[in-house]
Amino acid sequence: MNVQLAILAAGRSSRLGRPKQLIEWEEQTLLHRVTQTVLRIQYAETSVCLITGAYAEPVAAAVADLPVTVLFNPDWSEGMAASVRLATTYAIEQQADALLFVLTDQPHLDTPLLQEILNLYNGDADCIVVSDYDSDWGVPMLFGSAYFPELLTLTGDRGAKPLANKYADQLKKVAFPLGSVDIDTEEDWKGFAKSAFNP
Template sequence: MTGIIILAAGSSSRLGQPKQNLQYKGKTLLQHAVDEALDSGCSPVIVVLGANADKIKFGTDGVTVLHNPDWQEGMASSIRLGVTEIMKHTVDSVIVMLCDQPFVDGNLLKTLKLQWQEVGKPIVACSYKGTVGVPVLFDSSLFPELLKLQGQEGAKKVLSAYADEIAEVEFEEGSTDIDTAENYHDLISRLNVN
């Protein structure tokens, strides 16, 4: 089984308000991420909260919610917390995703899992704008590497260390994430044009 960790612990400092609560297609960004993760058929789905946890609202049915008291350390602390929890379950891989990539959907997550099953590489990463990144699937053999991450290090450090062991899934919209008010405005403008 493939589990999913949704990283949602950041303080959204550049945005000035919790990005997790921004409205997108009639729901919050975090709710959208949770719904797509559940739609993928992966289990368990774990949401890691940190900053502003008391202000972030979403439906928790079908998901495990963890609070990261060390969120200020950076993304590594949330990855470690999520992987520690996922290891309590019978999983052979995990997908790490963010709550602020609005174009991630259940089909993309299913594709990562299928690619991993077919290709046999320990990492399946999305590729966009000349790089690889999240959402990214890691085989359970790499859980110890994820548990070693420190500080601001995201999964990129593991991707760099195992660059020859990565299968890629093209995801052009992967470069769209919401860090600033301008990013959000651009996203809403795109929705209104279509």
């Protein structure tokens, strides 16, 4: 089974006022950290692509030392769906059996969670696996290849969640209660950093 992993890092981070992908924590950027997390996956066959956009050059440079394929999204200003479409097109070109989306601003993401998602997928083309935050759910999120055509039709700024919602009664869920912790504003970052350094 060939699984394409896509790190979505094309946004402008307008609410933060600086590229969240390049925030430094524990002497590395959030992007470098999540990329390393993804690369530690042990699964039948995986490859990693990074979708860039607003800050394409510095974002790509931040992972220049890692074995990832960098794809520039010229339509990044449309919103996350444009990056989903680009990642899906690439997955189809790579003849992937599934596509797993990951973001850069979930600092609690770890490799065991991603392994659990892949284990729950287990090669089913009709499978959708999402991360359960308790009060909500979302990324990391995996789609089997049966959903690739529909992923290519998405538009706007909500990414792949509208498609997963369409099949809400079929979703498989992996517990990720800290998945709701993300970095959208300077206050988010300060709050996370304070809790991380003062547990």
